[in-house]
Amino acid sequence: MVSNRNALVAVVRQELAEARGSARALLAAAESARGEAQNRRRLVRDAYATCLSQLTAAREAARNDVQRRFQSEATRLAGHLRGLATSSATGAAGAPWRLWSPSEPDPGTRPGLLRIGSITFEETAALPALIPLLDAVHLHVSGPSPQVDDLITGVLLRALGSIRAADVHLTVYDPENLGGTLAPFAPLNPTFVGPGGLGSLLDDLADHICRVNESLGGQYPSIAELAAARPGPRPEPWKLVVLLADRATSVEMTTAQRAQLDRIVRTGVACGVHLVVRGLALEDDPTVERIVVRDQTATCDSLGTLEIKLDPPPPPERIAAFCRTTAERLQAGPDPARLADLEPAEYWSESSIHGLVAPIGDSTDGSLVEVPLGDDPPHALIGGPSGSGKTNLIYTWLGSLATRYGPEELALYLLDFKEGVSFARYVPGPRDPGWLPQVRLAGINVNGDREFGLAMLRHLGEELRLRAQAAKRYDAGKLAELRAEDPGGHWPRIVAVIDEFQVLLDGRDAVADEAVTLLEDLARRGRSQGIHLILASQDVAGIQALWGRAGLIAQFTLRIALPKARRILADDNLAAAVIPRFHAVVNTESGMSGANRIVRLPDAGDRNVWRGVQRRLWRDRPAGCEPPRLFDGDAVPRLPESLRPSGRLPSTVDEVGSSPGAVLGERIDVAAQPARLRLGRMPGRNLAVLGTRTGEACDVLSAAALSLAAQGPAHFSVLCLDAAAGPAAARLFAELPSADWYDAGDVRFDLGPRDVPHYVIGFALDAARDPGLKKLLSDGPEQRTHVLGWWRSVPRLRDDLGGIGARFDTIGAWVALDVQGADLAPLHPRPGGPVWYPRPRRALFFDRSVHRTPEIIIPYEVNSDHT
Numbered sequence: 001m002v003s004n005r006n007a008l009v010a011v012v013r014q015e016l017a018e019a020r021g022s023a024r025a026l027l028a029a030a031e032s033a034r035g036e037a038q039n040r041r042r043l044v045r046d047a048y049a050t051c052l053s054q055l056t057a058a059r060e061a062a063r064n065d066v067q068r069r070f071q072s073e074a075t076r077l078a079g080h081l082r083g084l085a086t087s088s089a090t091g092a093a094g095a096p097w098r099l100w101s102p103s104e105p106d107p108g109t110r111p112g113l114l115r116i117g118s119i120t121f122e123e124t125a126a127l128p129a130l131i132p133l134l135d136a137v138h139l140h141v142s143g144p145s146p147q148v149d150d151l152i153t154g155v156l157l158r159a160l161g162s163i164r165a166a167d168v169h170l171t172v173y174d175p176e177n178l179g180g181t182l183a184p185f186a187p188l189n190p191t192f193v194g195p196g197g198l199g200s201l202l203d204d205l206a207d208h209i210c211r212v213n214e215s216l217g218g219q220y221p222s223i224a225e226l227a228a229a230r231p232g233p234r235p236e237p238w239k240l241v242v243l244l245a246d247r248a249t250s251v252e253m254t255t256a257q258r259a260q261l262d263r264i265v266r267t268g269v270a271c272g273v274h275l276v277v278r279g280l281a282l283e284d285d286p287t288v289e290r291i292v293v294r295d296q297t298a299t300c301d302s303l304g305t306l307e308i309k310l311d312p313p314p315p316p317e318r319i320a321a322f323c324r325t326t327a328e329r330l331q332a333g334p335d336p337a338r339l340a341d342l343e344p345a346e347y348w349s350e351s352s353i354h355g356l357v358a359p360i361g362d363s364t365d366g367s368l369v370e371v372p373l374g375d376d377p378p379h380a381l382i383g384g385p386s387g388s389g390k391t392n393l394i395y396t397w398l399g400s401l402a403t404r405y406g407p408e409e410l411a412l413y414l415l416d417f418k419e420g421v422s423f424a425r426y427v428p429g430p431r432d433p434g435w436l437p438q439v440r441l442a443g444i445n446v447n448g449d450r451e452f453g454l455a456m457l458r459h460l461g462e463e464l465r466l467r468a469q470a471a472k473r474y475d476a477g478k479l480a481e482l483r484a485e486d487p488g489g490h491w492p493r494i495v496a497v498i499d500e501f502q503v504l505l506d507g508r509d510a511v512a513d514e515a516v517t518l519l520e521d522l523a524r525r526g527r528s529q530g531i532h533l534i535l536a537s538q539d540v541a542g543i544q545a546l547w548g549r550a551g552l553i554a555q556f557t558l559r560i561a562l563p564k565a566r567r568i569l570a571d572d573n574l575a576a577a578v579i580p581r582f583h584a585v586v587n588t589e590s591g592m593s594g595a596n597r598i599v600r601l602p603d604a605g606d607r608n609v610w611r612g613v614q615r616r617l618w619r620d621r622p623a624g625c626e627p628p629r630l631f632d633g634d635a636v637p638r639l640p641e642s643l644r645p646s647g648r649l650p651s652t653v654d655e656v657g658s659s660p661g662a663v664l665g666e667r668i669d670v671a672a673q674p675a676r677l678r679l680g681r682m683p684g685r686n687l688a689v690l691g692t693r694t695g696e697a698c699d700v701l702s703a704a705a706l707s708l709a710a711q712g713p714a715h716f717s718v719l720c721l722d723a724a725a726g727p728a729a730a731r732l733f734a735e736l737p738s739a740d741w742y743d744a745g746d747v748r749f750d751l752g753p754r755d756v757p758h759y760v761i762g763f764a765l766d767a768a769r770d771p772g773l774k775k776l777l778s779d780g781p782e783q784r785t786h787v788l789g790w791w792r793s794v795p796r797l798r799d800d801l802g803g804i805g806a807r808f809d810t811i812g813a814w815v816a817l818d819v820q821g822a823d824l825a826p827l828h829p830r831p832g833g834p835v836w837y838p839r840p841r842r843a844l845f846f847d848r849s850v851h852r853t854p855e856i857i858i859p860y861e862v863n864s865d866h867t
């Protein structure tokens with residue numbers, strides 16, 4: 001029993017132990033499963049956290065990017081808007097008060113927008129807040145009175161300051177303050193309307209609108225039509241009507257007055273009537289811009305919900321100064337026309353067949369004054385003391401002509417004897433390669449070179465001859481007939497302007513005599529051939545040559561006198577003495593009193609303004625339009641490449657011409673031709689260059705030698721007997737294809753005959769003191785050996801030719817530099833020597849076989865460094 005029990009106990013124990021063991025195993029498995037689950041949970045949590053932080057970073061980055069893009073877009077947009085705003089409200093319409101001053105509107109432009117404050121948009125820098133007014137809307141302003149009045153004051157000043165004073169009339173209805181609200185504008189003489197005056201004011205405005213509308217064709221244009229309309233002169237000044245209504249006004253307003261007001265609102269803008277209203281309701285209309293003011297901010301129709309931070313009102317002293325100067329200007333009459341006002345509607349649309357008509361300014365009533373040139377009057381004389389505006393007048397006239405008549409209709413020859421470059425603006429320059437297409441020739445810095453004036457007159461004389469011949473062929477009496485008979489011909493009217501022409505005619509010399517004769521011929525016969533002269537001078541009275549030839553002066557029936565001009569008008573015509581600055585008297589009847597027209601001249605001096613016009617004309621130039629010939633008295637011409645041996649290498653097969661021409665310098669003529677000395681096989685065909693200017697003497701000799709070398713096979717002997725001429729002589733020697741060199745240690749003149757022409761180029765030949773030279777001079781030319789030598793004075797040349805009493809027969813040609821005319825007497829065909837006053841870079845050239853009198857030439861610059 002006991003053992004059974006024990007056995008049972010043992011079994012139970014066993015089972016219990018097993019059960020406990022498996023329970024423990026189960027527990028352990030459960031524990032490990034739990035650990036694993038916990039581990040997994042931690043991993044998931046970590047992954048989630050990483051993912052979350054990555055997402056946050058990505059979101060941040062994306063947001064930053066979007067924000068950055070937004071910022072830059074907004075800044076860019078704001079920049080565009082600012083640019084747009086600046087160009088829409090330029091000058092007085094947009095400048096801050098601190099920098100404010102009135103500004104002139106550009107011709108042909110419509111009024112722009114006006115600044116009233118600034119707007120800030122999404123952290124961008126503030127943009128100007130602009131509103132329209134003239135030619136666009138009426139303004140209705142509501143809000144607290146002082147701020148509204150400040151805003152209206154600012155708007156008025158901006159509007160008035162950005163248009164011409166004469167183009168607007170201001171009316172102020174201010175029953176409460178009797179005009180005191182806008183008192184600073186009083187100097188402008190606005191119409192102030194007091195209490196009880198509103199009804200008649202509205203009636204007057206309605207009548208005015210009717211009248212203007214009828215003059216516009218009876219159709220009130222819409223705002224869109226107004227904006228699209230071509231800018232043109234306004235038929236009437238704008239009427240800017242400020243209605244500062246008090247409570248009584250709106251209470252007492254009659255139905256008829258309300259109806260008139262509504263009519264004005266609907267039709268006023270189209271007819272230039274603009275209301276600026278506070279204290280009165282205006283009916284809804286597209287032409288009403290409403291501004292609602294709240295303390296220092298406002299909103300307006302055209303800017304939607306954007307809040308405007310209002311500008312402070314303009315400082316009273318700005319308004320006072322503006323009104324004072326504007327009132328003074330108004331009293332002085334309308335502003336003179338500007339150069340741009342003289343431009344035609346379309347360039348080059350006029351024909352010059354019957355003459356040239358162009359405005360040069362306006363009269364005091366604002367109408368343009370036109371000046372004719374043609375059969376009558378054919379020529380013009382302009383006079384006025386220095387500084388009275390002659391150059392300005394010529395600029396104006398030329399500008400007016402050049403915009404009307406194209407190069408087929410008009411050719412200009414311009415010469416200025418002043419020390420200056422007035423006409424340089426019409427020719428190609430370093431800053432502008434363009435030119436005025438009608439200009440055929442321009443002379444600047446000509447004051448020392450009267451010969452160029454003569455050359456131009458000769459050229460015009462030749463043109464006159466050609467035209468007369470053509471006219472004869474076609475049996476035509478005047479240019480209009482010639483052009484009708486020969487429609488394919490090129491017969492523009494020629495206008496030759498000579499400023500300070502007295503320089504050309506001054507002095508009793510051959511130049512003055514020939515110039516007067518040529519002028520007389522041109523003045524007499526040019527009329528019918530379409531050649532017109534415009535002569536300007538500061539002292540016409542002093543030109544004896546002119547007054548001595550009544551026939552000449554009688555042709556100049558068009559007279560233009562600037563203030564204080566003498567002798568331009570008839571003796572009993574005193575108009576020039578009394579006209580103010582920048583005015584002129586235009587008289588087409590030789591200055592007779594009773595035929596005066598007073599012109600106010602525009603300011604044509606601004607080179608940049610002119611450059612813009614000229615560029616447009618130049619772009620439209622006809623194909624083949626050559627640049628004008630420019631003669632600049634201050635410029636030194638370079639020896640053309642074609643006249644150097646490198647330009648044309650001589651070859652032995654080339655024929656040697658019978659008399660090659662040595663080029664000595666540039667002739668002072670219209671074609672800028674080289675002056676040549678023919679060196680034929682005849683006695684005396686030698687050249688003496690005379691004077692002490694080493695550089696120019698070397699240039700003359702070098703140009704001569706190089707140009708000879710360029711013409712065919714030749715041999716040269718270069719003699720250099722002066723160290724100062726050494727570098728130039730050496731360079732010449734190096735450039736000549738066939739040459740020998742001699743210097744002080746090796747002087748030889750017993751040079752044997754050669755089978756090609758032989759030229760002895762002698763620098764400072766007077767230093768040789770060698771009797772062989774005399775023989776070479778006399779015998780050489782017939783054997784085709786010619787001496788081209790430089791002697792530093794005439795007596796030294798004489799010594800080489802045999803001393804006192806020597807004859808100069810062997811010197812057939814000479815070029816004198818700084819040698820006085822009297823010293824040249826022995827070499828001159830007429831006793832006393834030539835009239836010659838030496839001046840730098842000018843030489844007197846005489847060739848016995850072609851010249852009757854010597855001619856002035858400009859020695860070429862051969863090497864730019866003068867070595």
Ligand SMILES: Nc1ncnc2c1ncn2[C@@H]1O[C@H](COP(=O)(O)OP(=O)(O)OP(=O)(O)O)[C@@H](O)[C@H]1O
Nearest residue numbers: 385386387388389390391392393582601602603605
């Ligand atoms: N109509 C004008 N409006 C404004 N300024 C002008 C006008 N005419 C001339 N001027 C100015 O007056 C000055 C002298 O004018 P301009 O050079 O034309 O005179 P001028 O008679 O040719 O003098 P000068 O013979 O001494 O050269 C210049 O500064 C020029 O800009």
